[in-house]
Amino acid sequence: MKNKIPALFLLLALLISSPANAQTFGAQTATLANGMEIIVIPNHRAPVVTHMVWYKVGAADELPGSSGMAHYFEHLMFKGTKTIAPGAFSQTVRALGGNDNAFTGRDFTAYFQSIAKQHLPKLMEMEADRMVNLAVPPAHFISEKNVVLEERRQRTENDPRNLFTEQMRSALFVNHPYSRPVIGWMSEIKIYEWDDVKKFYDTWYAPNNAYLVISGDVTLEEVLPLAEKYYGALTPKDLPSRIRPEVPPANGRAHMNLYHASIKQPSFQRLYIMPSAAMNEKDALTLQVLEEAMSGGSTTRLYQSLVVNQKKATGISMSYDGSALDYASLWISATPALGVSLEELESLIDVEIAKAVQNGLSETEVQDAIQRLQDAAVYARDSVAGPAMIFGRAVTTGSTVENVENWTDNIAAITTEEVSKAAQTYLNPETPWLRPPVTGYLLPEEKPVQEAEE
Amino acid sequence: MKNKIPALFLLLALLISSPANAQTFGAQTATLANGMEIIVIPNHRAPVVTHMVWYKVGAADELPGSSGMAHYFEHLMFKGTKTIAPGAFSQTVRALGGNDNAFTGRDFTAYFQSIAKQHLPKLMEMEADRMVNLAVPPAHFISEKNVVLEERRQRTENDPRNLFTEQMRSALFVNHPYSRPVIGWMSEIKIYEWDDVKKFYDTWYAPNNAYLVISGDVTLEEVLPLAEKYYGALTPKDLPSRIRPEVPPANGRAHMNLYHASIKQPSFQRLYIMPSAAMNEKDALTLQVLEEAMSGGSTTRLYQSLVVNQKKATGISMSYDGSALDYASLWISATPALGVSLEELESLIDVEIAKAVQNGLSETEVQDAIQRLQDAAVYARDSVAGPAMIFGRAVTTGSTVENVENWTDNIAAITTEEVSKAAQTYLNPETPWLRPPVTGYLLPEEKPVQEAEE
Numbered sequence: 001m002k003n004k005i006p007a008l009f010l011l012l013a014l015l016i017s018s019p020a021n022a023q024t025f026g027a028q029t030a031t032l033a034n035g036m037e038i039i040v041i042p043n044h045r046a047p048v049v050t051h052m053v054w055y056k057v058g059a060a061d062e063l064p065g066s067s068g069m070a071h072y073f074e075h076l077m078f079k080g081t082k083t084i085a086p087g088a089f090s091q092t093v094r095a096l097g098g099n100d101n102a103f104t105g106r107d108f109t110a111y112f113q114s115i116a117k118q119h120l121p122k123l124m125e126m127e128a129d130r131m132v133n134l135a136v137p138p139a140h141f142i143s144e145k146n147v148v149l150e151e152r153r154q155r156t157e158n159d160p161r162n163l164f165t166e167q168m169r170s171a172l173f174v175n176h177p178y179s180r181p182v183i184g185w186m187s188e189i190k191i192y193e194w195d196d197v198k199k200f201y202d203t204w205y206a207p208n209n210a211y212l213v214i215s216g217d218v219t220l221e222e223v224l225p226l227a228e229k230y231y232g233a234l235t236p237k238d239l240p241s242r243i244r245p246e247v248p249p250a251n252g253r254a255h256m257n258l259y260h261a262s263i264k265q266p267s268f269q270r271l272y273i274m275p276s277a278a279m280n281e282k283d284a285l286t287l288q289v290l291e292e293a294m295s296g297g298s299t300t301r302l303y304q305s306l307v308v309n310q311k312k313a314t315g316i317s318m319s320y321d322g323s324a325l326d327y328a329s330l331w332i333s334a335t336p337a338l339g340v341s342l343e344e345l346e347s348l349i350d351v352e353i354a355k356a357v358q359n360g361l362s363e364t365e366v367q368d369a370i371q372r373l374q375d376a377a378v379y380a381r382d383s384v385a386g387p388a389m390i391f392g393r394a395v396t397t398g399s400t401v402e403n404v405e406n407w408t409d410n411i412a413a414i415t416t417e418e419v420s421k422a423a424q425t426y427l428n429p430e431t432p433w434l435r436p437p438v439t440g441y442l443l444p445e446e447k448p449v450q451e452a453e454e
Numbered sequence: 455m456k457n458k459i460p461a462l463f464l465l466l467a468l469l470i471s472s473p474a475n476a477q478t479f480g481a482q483t484a485t486l487a488n489g490m491e492i493i494v495i496p497n498h499r500a501p502v503v504t505h506m507v508w509y510k511v512g513a514a515d516e517l518p519g520s521s522g523m524a525h526y527f528e529h530l531m532f533k534g535t536k537t538i539a540p541g542a543f544s545q546t547v548r549a550l551g552g553n554d555n556a557f558t559g560r561d562f563t564a565y566f567q568s569i570a571k572q573h574l575p576k577l578m579e580m581e582a583d584r585m586v587n588l589a590v591p592p593a594h595f596i597s598e599k600n601v602v603l604e605e606r607r608q609r610t611e612n613d614p615r616n617l618f619t620e621q622m623r624s625a626l627f628v629n630h631p632y633s634r635p636v637i638g639w640m641s642e643i644k645i646y647e648w649d650d651v652k653k654f655y656d657t658w659y660a661p662n663n664a665y666l667v668i669s670g671d672v673t674l675e676e677v678l679p680l681a682e683k684y685y686g687a688l689t690p691k692d693l694p695s696r697i698r699p700e701v702p703p704a705n706g707r708a709h710m711n712l713y714h715a716s717i718k719q720p721s722f723q724r725l726y727i728m729p730s731a732a733m734n735e736k737d738a739l740t741l742q743v744l745e746e747a748m749s750g751g752s753t754t755r756l757y758q759s760l761v762v763n764q765k766k767a768t769g770i771s772m773s774y775d776g777s778a779l780d781y782a783s784l785w786i787s788a789t790p791a792l793g794v795s796l797e798e799l800e801s802l803i804d805v806e807i808a809k810a811v812q813n814g815l816s817e818t819e820v821q822d823a824i825q826r827l828q829d830a831a832v833y834a835r836d837s838v839a840g841p842a843m844i845f846g847r848a849v850t851t852g853s854t855v856e857n858v859e860n861w862t863d864n865i866a867a868i869t870t871e872e873v874s875k876a877a878q879t880y881l882n883p884e885t886p887w888l889r890p891p892v893t894g895y896l897l898p899e900e901k902p903v904q905e906a907e908e
Contacts, residue, residue: 064518065699067629167706170628175521175639185629185702245519248639251712252621252894258706440706 023405024377025387028220032228034236035208039401040223041215041387049216050385051123052112053131054392056211057204059184060106060177060325061242066192068184069200071104072148076197077111078102079140081133086140089126096122106178107325108396114385117217124230131205132234141194149190152183160260164442168271169329171254172438176247178327206237211395215388244326247273250435261445268334268342268349269440274320274426274433276328278398284322285407286422287330289414291320292369293361294352301365305352312340312348323397327434330426342441350429357428360420370411377408477859478831479841482674486682488690489662493855494677495669495841503670504839505577506566507585508846510665511658513638514560514631514780515696520646522638523654525558526602530651531565532556533594535587540594543580550576558636561779562850568839571671578684585659586688595648603644606637614714618896622725623783625708626892630701632781660691665849669842698780701727704889715899722788722796722803723894728774728880728887730782732852738776739861740876741784743868745774746823747815755819759806766794766802777851784880796895804883811882814874824865831862 030038059070080086093100098115113123136144156162166181173179183189212231214223277284295302295318306313316334336345380386394404403410426433484492513524534540547554552569567577590598610616620635627633637643666685668677731738749756749772760767770788790799834840848858857864880887 063697064629064631065697067699164706167704170702170704171625171708174624175518175634177518180629185700187700187702243517243519245521246639246641248624248641250621250624251714252618252710253712254625255709255711256706257709260705 024408025381025391025405027387027391027401027405029401030220030224030227032207032232034232034234036227036231036234037211037395038220038223038227039211039213039388039391039395040218040220041213041391042217042219043215043382043384043387044217045382046384047117047217048114048384049117049120049214049218050112050114050388051120051127052110052211052213052388052392053127054108054110054211054213054396055205056108056209056396057200057242058105058107058109058396059180059182060244061204062177062180062184062200065188066184066196066200067180068148068152068182068189069192069197070109071183072145072189072192073197073200074102074104074109074111075144075148076136076141077130077134079136079144081130082135083133084126084129086137089130092126093123098123104182105393105396106182107398108393110392110396112385112388114216120214120218120223121226121230124226128230128234131207131210131231134201134205136194138194141197145189148183149186152186152189156181156183157186158262160258160263160442163260164256164258164269164440167258168256168269168438168440171256172271172273172329172435173327174247174250174435175245176326177244178324203237203240206239207231207234208236209239211392213388213392215386215391216384242325247327247434251432253436254438256438256440257443258440259443259445263442263444265335266342266444267442268332268336268345269442270332270349270437271440272330272332272426272433272437273435274322274328274330276324276326276397277322277394277403278325279327281399281403281410282418283422283425284328285410286414286418287320287322287328287426288373289366289369289411290361290419290422290426291318291330292373293365293419294318294356296369296372299368301356301361302349302352306334306345306348310348312337312345316349323393323399325396325398342443346439353423353427353429356420356423360423361416363416366414366416366419370414373411374408377411478862479835479845479859481841481845481855481859483855484674484678484681486661486686488686488688490681490685490688491665491849492674492677492681493665493667493842493845493849494672494674495667495845496671496673497669497836497838497841498671499836500838501571501671502568502838503571503574503668503672504566504568504842505574505581506564506665506667506842506846507581508562508564508665508667508850509659510562510663510850511696512559512561512563512850513634513636514698515658516631516634516638516654519642520638520650520654521634522602522606522636522643523646523651524563525637526599526643526646527651527654528556528558528563528565529598529602530590530595531584531588533590533598535584536589537587538580538583540591543584546576546580552577559847559850560632560636561852562847564846564850566839566842568670574668574672574677575680575684578680582684582688585661585664585685588655588659590648592648595651599643602637603640606640606643610635610637611640612716614712614717614896617714618710618712618723618894621712622710622723622892622894625710626725626727626783626889627781628701628704628889629699630780631698632778657691657694660693661685661688662690663693665846667842667846667849669840669845670838696779701781701888705886707890708892710892710894711897712894713897713899717896717898719789720796720898721896722786722790722799723896724786724803724891725894726784726786726880726887726891727889728776728782728784730778730780730851731776731848731857732779733781735853735857735864736872737876737879738782739864740868740872741774741776741782741880742827743820743823743865744815744873744876744880745772745784746827747819747873748772748810750823750826753822755810755815756803756806760788760799760802764802766791766799770803777847777853779850779852796897800893807877807881807883810874810877814877815870817870820868820870820873824868827865828862831865 028040100113102111320330322328554567556565624633774784776782
């Protein structure tokens with residue numbers, strides 16, 4: 001391959017985008033001839049890098065009946081290739097003083113290592129190798145399935161909060177793969193075989209379905225020849241389209257109760273379906289500001305009203321995450337003060353929401369929220385791994401490098417009127433967006449049904 | 455084809471099953487060489503027949519994102535073949551003094567005609583023709599889509615009861631195609647194209663994926679040469695397996711409220727997931743008896759307690775349908791008496807259920823229920839079309855001809871202990887089977903959320 005590099009390198013250099021104005025992160029981008037996209041976020045404070053490969057495939061791309069396969073497959077990626085023994089990938093990273101891991105989302109699967117910059121070529125060599133040469137010995141295939149089943153037992157079956165989240169999601173994201181847990185349903189994890197998993201790998205793992213994202217003490221100029229050498233040699237594939245049905249509109253209001261022995265303190269949960277940044281970038285930004293204005297710390301209205309003034313809750317939070325190829329969600333969680341029922345707490349939360357819907361938010365609330373969000377972006381810029389995470393997540397959920405770079409400016413441009421309008425559009429219980437939220441009460445175990453009287 | 459008939463006929467005659475003992479319907483069965491199965495239920499009271507073709511494909515076999523295709527396709531089957539003009543199929547049936555129609559379920563699609571027996575060959579000729587020669591003109595493809603969309607508007611969007619049923623099902627049958635409405639989601643009906651529909655037809659419509667079920671004034675001996683002539687000439691296909699994921703267990707109790715302007719009278723609904731006859735034949739029979747014992751008319755305990763004695767409801771019913779390839783369901787519906795809240799009604803229904811779970815049912819209740827069920831079977835036998843419906847539905851949902859024939863004997867064998875045990879197993883709210891039921895309140899429109907106070 002060496003003879004080919006200079007010519008390709010010249011071609012690739014033309015694809016490098018050089019943003020004209022100052023950006024938050026100063027990310028540099030390029031695309032290899034085989035379609036693999038590269039994002040480099042230079043940060044020269046220390047001679048270290050975070051190297052990530054993000055695949056545009058996640059739990060929402062699994063076939064019906066094969067839930068959890070993307071995550072299980074992520075585990076298998078550590079179990080050996082034609083030339084690297086099971087476990088040797090991570091051992092090598094650790095021997096070089098680095099650390100590595102991976103994670104699976106609904107829309108992406110990501111692998112990452114943080115290490116001293118001189119070891120970048122070795123990481124790329126190994127990461128490119130497992131993109132195409134995976135060869136898991138059957139014994140590991142079986143034992144890793146038990147690892148995943150145990151992971152599900154511990155994190156979900158034995159954790160009522162996660163169990164309830166899973167069940168509330170399944171009631172909200174009707175007809176859509178986001179209704180499935182990323183780790184998969186127990187009965188389905190058990191049944192898929194190596195052939196199914198291999199097909200998943202053969203279908204989705206390809207350079208043209210991946211982003212290489214590197215942050216730290218490098219520049220695109222340094223990265224590009226290495227990327228071309230290791231990843232550029234891989235053959236692209238014909239990729240299938242990602243099948244994502246629509247969530248049908250509904251008007252039935254859903255409420256769920258989960259009674260569980262290990263719950264000591266009841267809690268209130270509410271899950272709304274919301275537009276994602278991929279669906280509506282402007283509204284997603286506005287919802288970020290709305291969330292921050294209503295519940296970004298102890299000075300904001302939800303905490304002030306329910307915890308400080310009325311003393312009806314010991315905690316309350318609202319959280320919107322717009323990073324999704326399809327639908328996003330907004331959670332409200334609250335813990336009642338001693339002696340306060342969840343019904344009472346819910347009605348008081350509904351009053352706060354009605355106020356926001358009817359009266360909007362104040363200029364001060366919105367401007368303070370924007371300031372806090374911008375401050376957080378400054379902190380994010382200083383980390384080595386953080387920016388790689390931010391860019392990888394954005395581009396694999398339908399957003400762009402430009403949107404990330406311009407995020408602080410775009411957030412600053414959101415007006416109080418827009419935030420108030422978003423409250424009206426997305427939080428009004430009389431006119432829910434797409435479908436009403438699912439409300440959940442997580443409760444200590446008890447006998448909720450009256451005994452027979454005879 | 456004529457020369458081939460005698461030899462094939464001989465072969466086929468060997469496949470005819472002749473039940474040794476007296477059966478309820480006296481059904482006769484055979485299988486054509488191409489895999490098409492035949493059930494004939496003779497009834498010689500009048501010189502008429504009901505001719506049905508049942509395909510082993512339904513709404514639950516649709517691909518994600520293509521809900522409603524089985525039903526839409528059923529409409530298109532009336533829109534012409536290579537030799538029969540759009541609409542001419544039904545016109546021909548009517549011109550011969552008969553009537554025809556079709557229906558789509560989750561596990562099957564069925565086409566039927568009732569007509570004087572001498573016209574059976576013509577029906578078979580036309581039905582066999584559209585099994586393989588469908589050729590729908592594009593204009594009809596488009597106009598029929600509007601017919602289906604309008605059907606959904608009228609029957610679902612504008613009918614809060616059906617809308618609520620749809621939404622309760624989607625909350626119960628998590629991760630399973632039974633969560634989808636047979637007619638499909640509006641947004642998905644709109645998008646499939648002729649190529650998708652043609653692929654559905656090419657995949658599933660084949661003689662080896664169909665049952666021919668004929669009831670009325672014929673015998674298998676008369677039917678077989680005709681069936682061989684018309685259907686036996688068709689080529690079988692390689693059929694895909696039917697992908698049916700499992701419903702994952704859950705313990706969160708779901709409650710839904712639907713407020714709707716056209717609801718004048720509130721109602722209580724509860725939907726349980728239950729084993730089907732295909733899953734557990736014995737338990738399905740027992741659940742039929744349990745349902746009949748608890749709510750089979752005005753003398754049974756639910757009606758007596760809630761309507762007659764306590765006067766808290768004006769109506770109450772329990773209904774179990776075990777005909778499903780996968781999961782079955784049990785509904786409880788009730789209408790409160792004037793001034794009774796749905797909360798109060800629900801707690802009283804829960805008391806009745808708790809009594810059945812804890813104390814079981816009485817010998818008299820169970821024996822009376824069995825008698826009523828057996829009486830109903832006798833009536834069913836006398837109808838012409840009824841038996842064809844019963845057999846077609848049974849065999850396309852995983853049951854057998856033998857089970858239908860022996861149904862009255864099998865029902866008679868159910869004991870009071872078994873019925874009481876079924877109440878404990880399937881209705882106990884403390885230990886739900888697989889997952890708790892979804893409870894629904896259908897309510898007149900109102901503002902359920904408190905207004906802001908300022």
